[in-house]
Amino acid sequence: MPSSTGENTLLDGFRLVPGRLDREAQEALRDAIRAVAVEAPLYRPSMPRTGKPFSVRMTNCGPLGWVSDQSGYRYQPTHPGTGRPWPAIPEVLLSLWKELADYPHPPEACLVNFYEAEARMGLHQDSDEAEFAAPVLSVSLGDSCLFRIGGLDRRDPTRSLRLASGDVLLLGGASRLAFHGVDRIYPGTSTLLAQGGRINLTLRRVTKPDESPEW
Ligand code: SIN
Ligand code: MN
16 A cells, blocks of 8 residues: 555555666666657647646657647647657557556557656546546656545545655556646655656557457
8 A cells, every 4th residue: 555645545446566667677768768758859738728838848659649738638649849750659668558557458648747846737637538448557757756646526535645766556447537646746856867857657548449459
């Protein structure tokens, strides 16, 4: 059970695998994500309607990437700045998905969030996908954060847990549409990123697959 504060019970299908990636695996993944960001540079998205900039910067890898701008949230096959297709999802992430997702098709999107010390992520649901039978698989790298998770209604009680570099978290089953967010980053808690900060990777299946398994 993760260390936590608050009263609510975590929904079924929520799973935290602390320290799933050792330092060597974290460094390899960090380097793979650096290569992704060379091909598909981090950019600062803006909120639908208001156009307010996010405090995190983002990029994606995979056939589809999650984007947000004044016209809304959506998945698209190309980087909004360069117009090029997103780079492939690193093999190590595909292996993690195979091992932990309990879902017979590959992920289609890997959102890369980069948090500097002051960045946050407000409470939200991951609901822009057509397929909710697959979990969201999230990997944390770099500085620790305070992650908050609630229920299926925004007003449900929430619980807070600290996520550290190398931790893997799954929102599957009943927790797939749980509200969640990042309240704060703890600067200086990891040496993985030379300039500090936190990287979060979320793997998602976006479309409903055909009947036949893809692997
Ligand atoms: C997200 O919900 O997109 C990010 C969660 C996190 O940074 O841990
Ligand atoms: Mn999310």
